[in-house]
Amino acid sequence: MSILIENISKHFGQFQALSPLSLNINEGEMIGLLGPSGSGKTTLLRIIAGLEGADTGRIQFGDRDVTNLHVRDRRVGFVFQNYALFRHMTVADNVAFGLEVLPRKERPSATEIKKRVMHLLDMVQLAHLANRFPSQLSGGQKQRIALARALATQPEVLLLDEPFGALDAKVRKELRRWLRGLHDELGFTSVFVTHDQEEALELSDRVVVMSNGHIEQIDQPGALYASPNSRFVFDFLGNVNVFEGRFEEGKWHNGIANIERPNTAEPKDGQLYIRSHEFFVSPSPTDTASLPLRIIAINPIGAEVRLELTPIDWNSNEVWEIDLPHKAFDKNCFEKGQTVYVTPKAGYFFAADAEKPILLNWEH
């Protein structure tokens, strides 16, 4: 079922949790709401569910206006961050709950309920735990039971609040893949909230990046990564180094450091955003750039080696991070404390007065 969100806003006391925002979600789509805490993503999710009322605006499921509909009549599946399983009920009773509270006319018979519950438990591969209590389950198992419970009434919209937040990395990855499979198989429309960019990019059809109660960008994961459209999205997607440059004589300067301006960029002051893997590292400056840095840490991470560096005689608010392939790293034998020069290959330029970035490529 498609979801239409129109001019929804919300404040709690003095705090504006959501500025008026609109969003269209297509039928069968999986949407990730991504943002830091306090960005309003959970509030938006709860408003879609009907757990929170919006101050203004309209929500529509398909052709049905649900703006003033109570949460119990919206028929959405909702998975809570802490699972919110009923502690005093067995796993099977938890899953059966949504069926058992149906009005008598719509309620399936007891045997039918039992059959449906077993089917759902099979689907989440936990049929053997039917008679356990939630306190006897692990986090990942609880999460799957919470999902089975939410899906029992066959909702067409599934809403998930930080679904994998409390799980360890391995279980999280497994569950993510499993949820995606389930989504594709059953064809419901899903919206999930996360602060983990990797999760949002991996799982969603489209990612909605939020900050301070508004939407910063809506895009497919690939497009979002390739062209973030604001400083916020850049910062939030992470792994980016910022060079604050003053433009003079064809170059951006900061202290003793400088970077040459490619022809595509405006000759203005501004910031260069360069991702951590878009660099060469060499013992001496190159024609393109002279960025002296001192290596303060060397961390091998998977297929790459991550260097942490601090600027020498120029300024940056944060420690720089540069990822090198093992081959490039081994060739140079870098050591902690060593001074190196880095040269960008590609990056984005925000002129001081501009909202949108320009993509830059340096030729070597």
Place this chain on the structure above:
Amino acid sequence: MATNLSVDHPRPRHKRVLPGLGLSLGTSLLFISLIMLLPMAGLVMQTADMGWEQYWSVISDERVVASYKVTLWAAFIASIFNGFLGLLLAWVLVRYEFPGRRILDALVDLPFALPTAVAGITLATLYAQNGWYGSILESLGIKVAYTPVGIVLAMAFTSIPFVVRTVQPVLEELSPEEEEAGMTLGASDWAVFRRVIFPALWPALMTGVALSFTRSLGEFGAVIFIAGNMPYVSEITSLMIFVSLQEFDFPAASAIASVVLMASLVLLFAINLWQARYLRRLHGR
């Protein structure tokens, strides 16, 4: 590492906040013995002087048996009433913000703080035929003071904090998400209360009601002023003990007391066992 482990090192002692088991358990046991077991042993010794026959004739005396009935019924009704009112009070105190909430919260403990005799006299005055409430109820044909209804009232008043104070913390810890989960699954408000909230409160509520009941069984000060104390109608068991004491019949007093004591102990043990079983399920084995 492996070689290190095989060497017999003295293990570092784990530091605890309280001194070791010996000292803390010893102190607790000593205190319990002095304050509870010793008087109870005295009670048993007093009754041991009587033979079984005499014991039985004292505790099965017609007037005493009538007092058991009055006490049990009154305590039962009072504790059930407190179950409802206490749950409501706890609910209001936890779930709503309103001016004077703190004051109401403090007032709940008043029956504990107030000398029970003062409570009894106050209730008797209010509900007497010419009292503030009594005169109104009188015109409706309801008599409270000097009837068994008065006993129920006094018992309910003195024991309500038990219910409120046992239910309140559980209600505070109940996560709102469970209720919300119930609602997203389509449950009506009543279904959420009955199937989600109530089962979580049930053990605490039962404990509160049981405490309220046992307390009511033993209540003396508050009740005698309002009960009227008519033999076979509104005499409570504590009064029977008191009467025996007045007659310097200490063995009879302790015999009756032992019955009350036994009833309370059995009930408390039963509640504890049942609750332990229930909670084990909730917290996993």
